[in-house]
Amino acid sequence: MICGMWLYNDKPVEAEPVKAMTEIQTEAVTIEIPTEAPTETSVSSSIISPIGEEFDQWLYQYCSDKEISPYLVLAIIEYESDYDALVIGDQGKSYGLMQIQIRFHADRMAKYGYTASDMLQPIPNVIVGVDYLLELISKGNGIEWALSAFNGGERYAWNNADSPTRYATEIIARAQELAFYD
Template sequence: MHHVRYSKIKIALLIAFLLLVIAVLINNIAKIIFPLKYTDLIVKYSNENKIDPYLVFAIIKAESGFDPNARSHKNAIGLMQITEKTGKWGAESLNIKDFKTSDLYDPEINIKIGCWYINTLLKEFNNNEDLAIAAYNGGSGNVNSWLKDSKYSSSGADLDKIPFKETERYLKRVKNYRAIYKKIYE
């Protein structure tokens, strides 16, 4: 009788150990898939702009997968995929001297301008993060026109529907990535 109980205890301990190993592996794999790269820069510039650093991590993950040399088919550049126009506007607003478009490949300049731009969009859209994220991808002009169109916004303050599938998917992806970052690292 003791032998059977002893075997059950051994099996229970083995199962508990295996579950612990699996939990540790899953957490480590999650940290590889959702890394905290450029943390000092992201924390610095997200704090300066009063935005959640996890939102910045999520946007960088969605935009470039943390590749500082990324360049899109629309010529968006760097970690946060900043366009030349937005880069020049941000550099001027932030008093970045002698700015060149190629400076957007520099992680610090890219993150500094990207965080400023997120903050600018949040101000434009009354701190509505969904609208700011949609505008980051689809353009603030488009988001503003969608808000005025009853096909997309019944209230004029929120979007019921996003007509650009890419922007709709982008918003969901960034929100999911942010939730995952918070779950892993908070």
């Protein structure tokens, strides 16, 4: 089963997927991130996140179902919260693992039946964060643009569209590292 971060609803977003690897040409470098989720056996035998094996297995399955790279999601989680589900950042505006801002995602949270307090729980937070990321990816402006928009909003991403933002570059590099070590 393909879990490519460059597929959305079975449509290529930026690069044509191959069986086990996807290449994306950025302005700076070509990166490769495996597109298949590890099997349950490999997940249970390796430590991916400090959150725990049960969360890791859920994440891999969820990402597989949503056709997005679990390594990309883990890289965002690591960058945004350092795996701390209870972190509140941006002067009290951003919550949880993927630093969801309630004011921008109230409708998205309601779609899933979540409240602000749910954003301090790992699974609801990731569901909302991945939903937002997939929406950004589906706009077809490239993964770097989507990551920049995830980090600072669409206006920020458009203002920095000429070159990858530091955030996007670091997330992509870390996703590649996580895939390599898994």
